[in-house]
Amino acid sequence: MSSENLPGNENNLAGDILIVDDTPVNLRLLSNMLLGHGYNVRQAINGKMALMAVGVVPPDLILLDIMMPDLNGYEVCKALKADPKTASIPVIFLSALNEVFDKVKAFEVGGVDYIPKPFQFEEVLVRVKNHLALRDAHLQICQLNEDLEQRVYQRTQQLETVNIELRKLALHDSLTGLPNRVLLQERLNELLQPERCASTPKFGVLFLDCDRFRVVNNSLSHLAGDELLVALARRLEQCLRPGDTLARWGGDEFVILMPDIAKIQDAIAVVHNIFKSLDSPFTIRRREIFLNASIGIVIGDETYQYPEDLVRDADTAMYRAKALGKGQYYIFEPKMHQVMVQRLQLETDLQHAIAQNLIVPFYQPIVSLDTGKIIGFEALARWIDPQKGFISPGMFIPLAEETGIINLIGRAILKQACEDLATLQRQGIADETLNVSVNLSTLQFAQPDLVHQIDDILAQTQLSPHCLKLEITESAIMENSESASLMLQQFRDRAIQLSIDDFGTGYSSLSYLHSFPVDSLKIDRSFVDGLDGTPQSSGLIPAILSIAREMKMSAIAEGIETPQQLEQLRRLNCAYGQGYYFAKPLPAEAAAELLASQPRW
Numbered sequence: 001m002s003s004e005n006l007p008g009n010e011n012n013l014a015g016d017i018l019i020v021d022d023t024p025v026n027l028r029l030l031s032n033m034l035l036g037h038g039y040n041v042r043q044a045i046n047g048k049m050a051l052m053a054v055g056v057v058p059p060d061l062i063l064l065d066i067m068m069p070d071l072n073g074y075e076v077c078k079a080l081k082a083d084p085k086t087a088s089i090p091v092i093f094l095s096a097l098n099e100v101f102d103k104v105k106a107f108e109v110g111g112v113d114y115i116p117k118p119f120q121f122e123e124v125l126v127r128v129k130n131h132l133a134l135r136d137a138h139l140q141i142c143q144l145n146e147d148l149e150q151r152v153y154q155r156t157q158q159l160e161t162v163n164i165e166l167r168k169l170a171l172h173d174s175l176t177g178l179p180n181r182v183l184l185q186e187r188l189n190e191l192l193q194p195e196r197c198a199s200t201p202k203f204g205v206l207f208l209d210c211d212r213f214r215v216v217n218n219s220l221s222h223l224a225g226d227e228l229l230v231a232l233a234r235r236l237e238q239c240l241r242p243g244d245t246l247a248r249w250g251g252d253e254f255v256i257l258m259p260d261i262a263k264i265q266d267a268i269a270v271v272h273n274i275f276k277s278l279d280s281p282f283t284i285r286r287r288e289i290f291l292n293a294s295i296g297i298v299i300g301d302e303t304y305q306y307p308e309d310l311v312r313d314a315d316t317a318m319y320r321a322k323a324l325g326k327g328q329y330y331i332f333e334p335k336m337h338q339v340m341v342q343r344l345q346l347e348t349d350l351q352h353a354i355a356q357n358l359i360v361p362f363y364q365p366i367v368s369l370d371t372g373k374i375i376g377f378e379a380l381a382r383w384i385d386p387q388k389g390f391i392s393p394g395m396f397i398p399l400a401e402e403t404g405i406i407n408l409i410g411r412a413i414l415k416q417a418c419e420d421l422a423t424l425q426r427q428g429i430a431d432e433t434l435n436v437s438v439n440l441s442t443l444q445f446a447q448p449d450l451v452h453q454i455d456d457i458l459a460q461t462q463l464s465p466h467c468l469k470l471e472i473t474e475s476a477i478m479e480n481s482e483s484a485s486l487m488l489q490q491f492r493d494r495a496i497q498l499s500i501d502d503f504g505t506g507y508s509s510l511s512y513l514h515s516f517p518v519d520s521l522k523i524d525r526s527f528v529d530g531l532d533g534t535p536q537s538s539g540l541i542p543a544i545l546s547i548a549r550e551m552k553m554s555a556i557a558e559g560i561e562t563p564q565q566l567e568q569l570r571r572l573n574c575a576y577g578q579g580y581y582f583a584k585p586l587p588a589e590a591a592a593e594l595l596a597s598q599p600r601w
Contacts, residue, residue, distance in 0.1 A: 047071025081110035188307035204258035207314035292327035362585035379417035525559025
């Protein structure tokens with residue numbers, strides 16, 4: 001029968017077939033028959049050649065003789081089935097062996113079919129066609145399974161994404177994107193678990209409420225109020241420690257959860273960062289808006305069982321802070337009475353200290369970085385108690401500002417500083433080129449009779465006005481902007497020098513530099529701390545120096561502590577500096593001795 005007349009010729013799909021037989025006649029006959037039916041045929045005359053051919057290009061089907069030298073068909077089939085790369089190739093055995101034992105063994109080693117010799121072409125073609133069709137079906141099923149798995153995976157990923165988004169919507173505030181009260185309560189619940197409380201017993205909760213937000217909201221619009229809340233949220237985020245949670249509780253109320261609090265000062269430090277961040281205005285729809293906040297603090301421990309109790313106590317403390325005058329914080333704890341007694345005692349001690357002149361100026365030299373000589377001193381308030389010793393300014397200055405006592409302290413420091421410099425001049429230790437810098441608090445600067453007070457002090461001490469330099473923060477100027485211009489001009493008319501303290505940490509608005517008669521800028525120590533001698537560490541200092549030069553002002557760098565910082569500031573052409581590298585703040589006598597020794601750095 002000719003190959004053209006064999007059954008299945010018109011429907012065969014092309015396939016790659018490897019014929020393995022050590023008889024050339026069989027190879028030729030099978031090859032011609034299969035080639036005539038559109039199949040691609042390769043030949044191998046022994047088992048080794050067959051394995052090599054399969055290794056190069058795996059065929060779709062193998063016709064394999066059993067009786068061959070070296071490697072017989074069984075051994076070749078075993079080798080193919082042992083390799084994962086070739087295990088799926090269907091193998092049809094062709095053999096003159098026709099015993100049942102031989103057929104069984106052929107199937108045991110992995111054959112899919114067995115054709116006895118002498119074979120019929122029709123039978124070979126039908127079986128080749130069927131097994132290739134089975135192989136194609138198997139491959140299609142595998143591909144369908146892969147496609148299905150991929151679609152299932154994609155669908156699962158889509159569902160997970162949707163679930164994440166739904167959970168995010170359920171647990172986050174739609175306006176600010178912050179966690180909402182539901183998520184906050186979940187995290188508080190986690191912290192209140194007994195096993196967690198036993199290992200890390202304390203955490204902090206801050207309840208923040210904006211002062212006067214309703215006024216801002218009503219005077220602009222609710223949309224502008226929303227923009228302000230979003231801007232506030234972003235600014236508050238910058239004040240957090242790693243691991244802290246900022247949540248919007250509702251309206252203009254925010255709650256901060258601080259895990260792993262070692263001491264109350266950790267929470268207070270974040271509060272001070274928040275207050276400092278609010279020193280600068282928000283710009284909403286081309287308007288500058290200032291916000292204050294009242295903050296309640298509660299320290300959570302094993303005594304709390306429910307999240308709502310924590311938030312309630314923090315809220316209570318916040319209202320207490322608001323009652324004290326707003327823009328303040330208050331601590332709630334079981335021993336609140338004791339805390340308040342201690343606070344009251346400190347306030348009382350502070351009053352006595354002022355009456356007994358225990359708060360006195362210490363002087364830190366200000367040095368010309370060009371000549372290395374002392375050109376002035378900054379007067380800093382220091383409290384030395386006969387029983388308690390040195391009391392940190394960080395303890396009593398904030399209390400003095402909250403209670404208004406800072407005005408008494410400021411006036412006393414200003415008067416004593418003027419007296420001490422006038423004394424040095426009379427003794428010939430200082431000449432009239434030396435000046436003394438005195439800080440004015442925001443409350444002092446807001447006093448309507450401040451200029452008159454300073455006139456009286458200068459008259460009493462007989463100190464020339466040009467030897468006095470007043471240091472004013474950016475926030476003090478901006479919070480009293482209506483009267484600031486007139487007051488500063490009155491100081492300038494008297495030849496009193498003016499310096500902006502901590503420049504770059506507050507509003508840093510160039511407009512007031514143009515508007516107000518300022519002589520110098522003090523570069524905050526936070527910029528100097530990072531100097532390590534490399535150009536990258538200079539940060540904003542070159543920009544501040546450039547501003548100073550453009551405005552015809554001098555610049556004074558605070559907090560110089562290392563030779564590297566001093567040398568880098570000199571390279572940047574900073575005119576003046578002060579810091580522990582030159583001297584710590586010194587009592588008046590020690591400062592006089594230092595000046596008399598005429599040091600040079």
